Amino acid sequence: MKVKRLLSSLLALAMVLTATVLPASAATTFPDIQTHWAKSYIEAMTAAGMFKGYEDGNFKPENQLTTAEALALCARTVGLDSSTTMDISVDYFPTLKTLLNNEQNWFYQEFSICLATGILTSSDLKSLYQTGALTKPIEKEDLAIYLVRAMQLGPMADRLTSYPLTFDDASSIAADAKPSVYLLHVYGIVEGDEFNDFSPKLNVTRAVMATMLTRAIAYMQAHGTSPDLPEYTDYAFRQGVISSAIETNGVIQLSLSSDLSGAAIGTVTLPANVTIYENNMETTSSALKSGRHARVCLDSTGTPFAVRVSSELEVFTATVNGIDGKNVAVTADGTGRILTMDRFTQVQVGSKTTGDASIVDAGANYTTAVCKLDDQGRLVAIQFTGGTSTVEGILSSYTRTSTSAASATVQLIGFDGVTRTYTIPSGATTTVDGLVDPLSSTLKDSYVILRLLDEDNTVQSVSVDTKSNYVQGVIKSVDSSDETITITRLSNDRNATYDVTSAAVITYDGETTRLRDLDKNDFVTILLNESDDATMIQAYPSSTTTEGTISERTFGSGTDTTITFVVTQKDGTMVSFKVDLSDPPVVERDDEDSTVDKLRVGDEVEFTVRYGEVTRIEAITQNVNLTGTVERIIQEKSGYTLELTLSDGTKASYAVDNSVSVTQNNKEMTLSSLKPGYKLGLAVNGDQVVAIEIQQAVNTGNKVSGTILYVDYAEDIIYLRATTDTGSEEMVTVSVPSTAVILSASTGKSLILRDLDTGSVIEVNGAYSGTIFQATVILLQ
Template sequence: MKVKRLLSGLLALVMVLTATILPASAATTFPDIQNHWAKSYIEAMTAAGMFKGYEDGNFKPENQLTTAEALALCARTIGLDSSTTMDIATDYYDTVKTTLNNEQTWFYQEFSICLATGILTTADLKSLYQSGDLTDPIAKEDLAVYLVRAMQLGPMAERLTSYPLTFDDASSISADAKPSVYLLHVYGIVEGDEFNDFSPKLNVTRAVMATMLTRAIAYMQAHGTSPDLPEYTDYAFRQGVISSVSTTNGVIQLSLNSDLTGAAIGTVTLPANVTIYENNMETTSSALKNGRHARVCLDSSGTPFAVRVSGELETFTATVNGIDGKNVAVTADGTGRLLTMDRFTQVQIGTKTTGDYSIVESGANYTTAVCKLDDQGRLVAIQFTGGTSTTEGIFADYTKSSTSSANATIQLIGFDGVTRTYTIPSDATITVDGLVDSLSSSLKDSYVILRLLDEDASVQSVSVDTKSNYVQGVIKSVDSSDDTISITRLSNDRTATYDVTSSAVITYDGETTRLKDLDKNDFVTILLNESDDATMIQAYPSSTTTEGTISERTFGSGTDTTITFVVTQKDGTKVSFKVDLSDPPVVERDDEDSTVDKLRVGDEVEFTVRYGDVTRIEATTQNVNLTGTVERIIQEKSGYTLEMLLSDGEEVSYTVDNSVSVTQNNKEVALSSLKPGYKLGLAVNGDQVVAIEIQQAVNTGNKVSGTILWVDYAQDLIYLRATTDTGSEEMVTVEVPSSAVILNASTGKSLVLRDLDTGNVIEVNGSYSGTIFEATIILRQ
């Protein structure tokens, strides 16, 4: 039986190919090779420990090699160090064991290397085992294929479109083997016999194998061949398409553009001693050319030590058939392909989210992928489209659309404590407890799952679970001896204590942890059972940061002293932050100390949330990219329409929201101060004005009125929600000097600043000084 033959064959191979490395001077002279044509090759390979003689002292050069023996020798030809070899053997142990039907597990190491380095695929090994070919003599053309792969030339062979062979028996070489035979012939590994025949079907002898191995190893050493195994390296790297190359005193400046977007990603300085590889072989800096792909390998100090160069990336669009771990099954031009993502693969989901393969969701149902492969057939970059992703959180607020066809909005408090705002299209699927339903504010505190389209983060469906009982808050204390956790609940600011079940799943920042390892002030989301015991705890750091652009700013009503900022992140997600004017965070704007009232729509910001509250805001104003003169200003309910003549002569019109930042001489002024004839610098993003810089005049307004948001008695400041002539609102900071007169408008009675409070309606006369309105007379209505 073939299985029995395999057992005996593999056992013989273990005896023949014992990995004893001998110095060249210790080479054994076998009696039966003294006049053999391959004597020098046999002695070289014996000295290298690739072969050993038989117990009778002979080498037996004409004995035939089995496929398994040849594969083992090819694996050793690669020259991996012992640590990498053991890592590979460990990783592939189960695969080899399963493929070989649990037989001969003592010989898994060489097969593991074959699988890890591309000499064989798992399907190849399975086929060889099941057919019994592993223990059959190997044909010369089959060895050619395996040896080329071991020499790291497999991808080159696959890319060849022309491989003229001069052997007289070239027509008898299998089509699949011809490219490999061609490369071995070109590089001097194989030659024709006295009849100029390659003899592709001839069984390989030990003498022929020793000869081919000697020449192959010599070639690899001469060309500095170095296998590129992503999963068995840990160096940092930068990679992209070369956009320019310059050399000064032996130092190379290499500029790279992103493989995914084409945007410039920076310049790398290559030291004179950097090693450059192409096709896994050492080459010169002449390989660094515009349009080619390069991966710059960095040592622990960030200094480049090698560059892996590929030609222009092969790019194609494919239909995604399925994803299994790192493997992506696609169809391109009617042909199925299996692509593997590794640590070097750049991944983009939709048009925004980028990262490595960890951001890929197997259940996202991606429909299309743009794939980019290097010369080695490695997947350098892949952009998935048409897929969806999920996000979860606790229902915090809901704003109903004004019409049935308009969009609504929902706010979710994420498990990390950050409140995010999502627009719900009118055609989104809504289910509540598994049944098609509609959204309402009554669903507050329910668990929600959103499915988002990757391209634009638009909501495709909303699933609400009102049956499960979730609570959120900040940890006040943990008692691991009693298995209890106490939190300050987010919903009512009260302390609650919960028993934690023995089977509770507990995570911190996505990683499994223990109850005793949770810290005070961590933000937690807890799932409770019917007995109000915690069965799941998801904890996150007490401090989180969110970056983006301020897209909305709204004030509280009545006695509400808060301002809500909506920050739009790069992926389109909107995150909401409430800031209490009675306890404002630290604010820094353009690297200078500032205050909350100076923040404007369009500012690039980073919000820091600690223990559930905003504690710091760092803001950067938008840079001016257009200049011109105001020709006409039209007041609208939501702001102003500016008709302008730009410096290049173009006439434009912009609608400007009241929350847009307006400055002059680095000081804030009111939007209402703009007048025809003013020269302005505009920061424009698309068709939206996000910031205005007055380059000519200052604010001339002498009266503001509105509702007090907050009074800072220590600083003698009033934060006023001012009402413009059109009925819209803007925030004004009013400074109240000791000379200011404060009166009750109805009685004329004199008042002091402490007589004013949140919610009071006032009229203030005075004048602007930059961003501050200095009061002379205040009338409390």
């Protein structure tokens, strides 16, 4: 951290400040202070470089200070090192140039510190400049406010609700200055005169300023004051609400819980030499009390070197009025406030997404926010609700889901190559090329932006751009000398080469990069101009992983040998993956080798996509959380309704989709195999059955029929899209041993396995052996 102790750094700091100083040896040569009451204070501050004398060799202690001069001295009182001072000056120069209209140049550096450390706000400085107050003598009560802020006690003054003053002229002190005057008096910075007056309207002289500064700096040094400037520190940190602090032989085990969720986030070991701060002043471990907020500062090795402690966080719900950069304008209890998100601020958008200020979308139109502030007034955490976020991609499919023309399901191929599925509700606004127009399948391959409600990812609006020409695919090669890129296009699996314009915007995983830094097999989305030249390239890693739960499984039709899995992620987003049975990925289920046909709705999965294709699937089956006996089975169009007597004697009824996983002894069974009297274990999520385990009884059905999805001639396996009694479809793995008879149903002629192909309709007689249906006779329809 770029903060040093105060008095020892002031001489060095003075060398980089705009104001010049006399040598320390000249501090005692001022002839006009030798009998002055403030002689010792003046000498201390001139030795520290806070003041300079006049050209005639005098100090002139009774000369009045302007507001600008007093603010400059307050800025130096903070005690920042030269590096931090310079960083702050550079950052705030544009703001000051605008606020001061290029005037007051000699105080730019000090005014920058005033803004960065909270001595002044931008509106304070603007008002002082526009009213001419900067060049007028400063009154004592105004100085009290600025000096308290420079001492890092401003937030404490703001929180005071009682500040009894014993000065005889206390009633003449401005209301907003009284808390600051009270603190300065309590801490021995100011005293009453011979009449016990504070004299709030008195213009501050150089002697009075030297006295107050000397006492203030001594107080800060004695209490180890250390400013906390988030944007000018780079240490790692952990923070949260203190659950417990257990000290043993000087070492403290500090347990923290999340400021956002309240969940436990772990324990941090604080070494005996850790420095603990409260109100920016050193304190003891007694400050580490349950319910308080703590930020643990970590060095480069991950060892805590300091802890910043706050009292319990101030929590309030506010209406969000607008967001400008990191500043959030809110209204709470009828009062407007500006809150700033810094690098320590924890942010939650909607009910699930968490991160820092970078996840906040200024255009999301958040309606409310739960704000959590520490005792320094810093925004520790903010939870936005009612807002929206955007996703973009290329439309790969459109399916109407009801009789309503506006109700549909769309699939977007994201710029990262992942296909995601979204349901478009009937109330969503849809525009095509800026005009209100319904979605249709003719918009396939168009660029689409969806705006989603953060709370549940409900689509609020759809914007389609058919004018822009986007292509997607996997990089085959890059020629940086000719400025060309060759990709294998996702739409047709053909290679295409594009010239890249000199002004093309190129990014990799969201970061700006160069064409020559893109790698073979990276997934890219390219925007082409009218000449089919690339004007934008967004590239992402060739390998991505997606975690979630299988919520849907559909089979290809006709000669299509693919299965599409829809995976629902934790935030509710649905991602689609196509798996080709002719070239299946590696599948691991419950830590054992498995195959694609064993994957079922309800399985927790991780899909790995490499070079645009699914290469690995890891699955975990759902755990049983209910047991019962089947009393009745009712066939429905889309599956079954199971009526059961649960193990506790209660009755229950569940609608079960045909895609739900059914197993016995870790072997796959069919849903149609269930019979009354069977004892089942159910994995239930809410009111939805996601998996069934048969604990007693085995189905011995001897016939399946359906359409061939794919024939693996090497393994003598048929993947069959079987039709159940209710008209729904299941995937059945049929083993064809050498003893099986294959016949043409129309001619009776004997056939071999290679006479069967994708799309053929067959009837298979045989019996289940666990997960596999063993064929004895196959009839080709």
